[in-house]
Amino acid sequence: MHEPVKFHFDVDGENFSSAGEASVMVKKKLRQLGFSPDVMRRVSIAMYEGEINMVIHANGGTADVTVGDEYIEIVLADKGPGIPDIDLAMQEGYSTARDNIRALGFGAGMGLPNMKKYTDEMHIDTEIGVGTTITMRVNI
Amino acid sequence: MKIKEIQDLLQAELLCGxxxxxxxxxxxxxxxxxxxVLAYVKDQGVLITGLVNAQVIRTxxxxxxxxxxFVRSKIPTEEMRILAEECGIVVMRxxxxxxxxxGILYSNGLTGQ
Structure with missing residues (x-):
């Protein structure tokens, strides 16, 4: 049983250009810790999609990554508008992103489905007008 | 295919890597x-795109x-070039x-599989 390794990041909601910096950083840290390419890729893609979502929809938030003995946990928390219909939001291709976001290469409605696809567990805790917290785990 | 061949076939200018x-x-x-790209790509070595922003490099x-x-003579920013260098990614235009x-790459043996 090792002491878990933890990383905390503030995700800037004002700057689309910097979105994803935390995910790039986490991938580097996981590489240094000696994780397999598959685990690194799954964690960093799921986190990256979540970061992009926080910037697009929620004016940023926080990202916390905990590397434990059995899994890597990613917790993304924002104080955005909340998700009114999670089942709808989980449908591939469903997106509420504006056209200006699509012009930047995102908003295809694949973010949440992709986060689920690349992780072993995903839980969405959301309240309208209060915010959303997404907890994901990738087994190692 | 070597990355150098891609550069030659596309008469591309190398920006880093x-x-x-x-x-x-x-x-x-x-x-x-x-x-x-994040949803459908699996084990693809090369990304061809006309989109120019930092998220292309992060993706x-x-x-x-x-x-x-980068196709259609698009010019990535210096920030993107630096980010690509940090990530060990070859960038060309x-x-x-x-x-x-x-079509050129495919017909020369670089398929999508």
């Missing part, structure tokens, strides 16, 4: 939608893509349109 030109790739993908980094080709670039 000269030390990786001898690297081998065996597949490629083409998209301006990074959402789709490539997440997907272990080793070479990004070509005057070819995306369709032509894909």
């Amino acid at each position: 000269e030390e990786f030109l001898d690297g081998e790739v065996d597949s490629a993908c083409c998209s301006d939608m990074m959402s789709d 490539a980094a997440m997907m272990d893509i080793v070479c990004v080709v 070509s005057a070819r349109r995306a369709y032509e670039a894909c």
Whole structure:
């Protein structure tokens, strides 16, 4: 049983250009810790999609990554508008992103489905007008 | 196919990653939608795109893509070039349109699989 390794990041909601910096950083840290390419890729893609979502929809938030003995946990928390219909939001291709976001290469409605696809567990805790917290785990 | 051959076939200008030109790739993908790259791409070595922003480089980094080709003479920013260097990604730009670039690479043996 090792002491878990933890990383905390503030995700800037004002700057689309910097979105994803935390995910790039986490991938580097996981590489240094000696994780397999598959685990690194799954964690960093799921986190990256979540970061992009926080910037697009929620004016940023926080990202916390905990590397434990059995899994890597990613917790993304924002104080955005909340998700009114999670089942709808989980449908591939469903997106509420504006056209200006699509012009930047995102908003295809694949973010949440992709986060689920690349992780072993995903839980969405959301309240309208209060915010959303997404907890994901990738087994190692 | 060596990355150097991609540069030659597309008459592309190399912007960074000269030390990786001898690297081998065996597949490629083409998209301006990074959402789709993240969703559908698996083990593709090369990304061909006409989209120019930092998220292209970050998407490539997440997907272990080793070479990004900007088509239609698009010019990535200095910030993007630095980010690509940090991530060990080869970046080049070509005057070819995306369709032509894909056709040239595909017909020379770089398929999508």
